[in-house]
Amino acid sequence: MKQLITALLLTTAATAAFAGPKSLLNAGSGETADGRAFDKIVVSCSGTSDKKEIISFEGSRKWCLNDESYCSSKMRAAKKACKQ
Structure with missing residues (x-):
């Protein structure tokens, strides 16, 4: 029984560690309230039904998390959003 529980916990941890964008x-x-225009993308992540959002401000090629704590290329921002 202990081996089964350990295996299940490891599987769950591995799934969370490899969570990535599905679509x-x-x-x-x-x-925004201060007048900055932005585009928004909804990211579906593997292993969860939660949706995450990333945004890109007009005139910028970088995509950011909603709280602007991380900005990078579209796919890197999507991966970071899925790992939160």
């Missing part, structure tokens, strides 16, 4: 869907655009 990227355009979610439109908008404007």
Whole structure:
């Protein structure tokens, strides 16, 4: 029984460690309260049904997490969003 529980815990941990983007869907655009225009993408992550969002501000080629704590290429930002 202990071996089964250990195996299940390791499988769960491995799934979370390799969580990555499954699909990227355009979610439109908008404007922040201070007037900055942005585009938004909804990221579906493997291993979970939760959706994450990444944004890109007008005039920037970088994509950021919603809280702007991390900005990079579209795929790197999507991967980082899935690992949160």
